[in-house]
Amino acid sequence: MSVAELQRLARRSPRTPQATPDNKAALAFLGPWVLGALALTLGPIIASLYLSFTDYNLLQNANWIGLANFERMLTDTRLHHSLVVTFVYVLVGVPGQLLVALALALLLDRGLRGRAIYRSAFYLPSLLGASVAIAVLWRLVFGGQGLVNAMLGLVGIHTTTSWIGSPDTALGTIILLHIWTFGSPMVIFLAGLRQIPVELYEAAATDGAGPWLRFRAITLPLLTPIIFFNLVLAIINSFSSFTQAFIVSGGSGGPSDSLLFYTLYLYQEGFSSFRMGYASALAWLLVLIIGALTAVNFWLSKYWVHYDN
Known part of the structure; x- marks a missing residue:
């Protein structure tokens, strides 16, 4: 069997499980970090930016005051x-x-x-x-x-x-x-x-x-x-x-x-x-x-x- 035929056969054969990239494990390990970054870092940053334009005392709803x-x-x-x-x-x-x-x-x-x-x-x-x-x-x-x-x-x-x-x-x-x-x-x-x-x-x-x-x-x-x-x-x-x-x-x-x-x-x-x-x-x-x-x-x-x- 020639080299060309072997390459053509390899292209037609289904990929083995080992050849298919598996990102599930990586996503599982990254998931908690991503959730923590969104909930504990990015979320508070966005919230503080919004509150900087408000009058807020922790007890009442924030009142928008612009650049005051x-x-x-x-x-x-x-x-x-x-x-x-x-x-x-x-x-x-x-x-x-x-x-x-x-x-x-x-x-x-x-x-x-x-x-x-x-x-x-x-x-x-x-x-x-x-x-x-x-x-x-x-x-x-x-x-x-x-x-x-x-x-x-x-x-x-x-x-x-x-x-x-x-x-x-x-x-x-x-x-x-x-x-x-x-x-x-x-x-x-x-x-x-x-x-x-x-x-x-x-x-x-x-x-x-x-x-x-x-x-x-x-x-x-x-x-x-x-x-x-x-x-x-x-x-x-x-x-x-x-x-x-x-x-x-x-x-x-x-x-x-x-x-x-x-x-x-x-x-x-x-x-x-x-x-x-x-x-x-x-x-x-x-x-x-x-x-x-x-x-x-x-x-x-x-x-x-x-x-x-």
């Missing part, structure tokens, strides 16, 4: 103050966290003995930093009779001032808490450092380049994609911070609203004042702010992020 919620934002002084507090938190906390994470990653990359133990210990704050327990602990540490004042007393500085009770220092304590949760970016930096070829450092050392020159000419340029990745994630996470400010301030926003983060103000409007329509509009404003900053970061990345082609 967004117009109110222009004259809402507490909203403006929450934006200032949040931007200060992001502009100080994000660079501080990334600098500490990079410094510790460089230290761990030098081949310290027991590196795995140090890496686990440094990563632990990231697992606990956003928890209620750590926020309560932070409140005790920086309280009037807390650990910070006790340590200051050992060096002759006796004070009972509550660091979280003063509008001048309350935000600084939360920024320190944010910087302290450097574990996740540190691990990512460490993974990026392990990908840099050792031959580059050896060649630079042979040419007489010192540690600072090797860092500036080799490590930093090759690490810029990792820095960019951590920067975008850190900005998004910082704008969505809520637990720390809520617990430390008791949900009030702290003294003189010094801890009135944007998300905390959104919570107060939605679940304390029951202005759920306005809270939905605030949520969409936050989405626009984060989206705009992310887009700016991607646009600026072409000037300083170097990809190894």
Whole structure:
């Protein structure tokens, strides 16, 4: 039998069950995820977009008011103050966290003995930093009779001032808490450092380049994609911070609203004042702010992020 006849016979023969693609198993596994995405993610997103144009208090039917919620934002002084507090938190906390994470990653990359133990210990704050327990602990540490004042007393500085009770220092304590949760970016930096070829450092050392020159000419340029990745994630996470400010301030926003983060103000409007329509509009404003900053970061990345082609 010729090859042509065999091919013609194969075309005429019915497909075996193995040859027929079976997507039923894949659909069965994807089904719960699709239903969850529609019911728990896409549905609430559409609902919040609709509610942002309404006057809704959770107890009565939503009343369509058009752009009134967004117009109110222009004259809402507490909203403006929450934006200032949040931007200060992001502009100080994000660079501080990334600098500490990079410094510790460089230290761990030098081949310290027991590196795995140090890496686990440094990563632990990231697992606990956003928890209620750590926020309560932070409140005790920086309280009037807390650990910070006790340590200051050992060096002759006796004070009972509550660091979280003063509008001048309350935000600084939360920024320190944010910087302290450097574990996740540190691990990512460490993974990026392990990908840099050792031959580059050896060649630079042979040419007489010192540690600072090797860092500036080799490590930093090759690490810029990792820095960019951590920067975008850190900005998004910082704008969505809520637990720390809520617990430390008791949900009030702290003294003189010094801890009135944007998300905390959104919570107060939605679940304390029951202005759920306005809270939905605030949520969409936050989405626009984060989206705009992310887009700016991607646009600026072409000037300083170097990809190894």
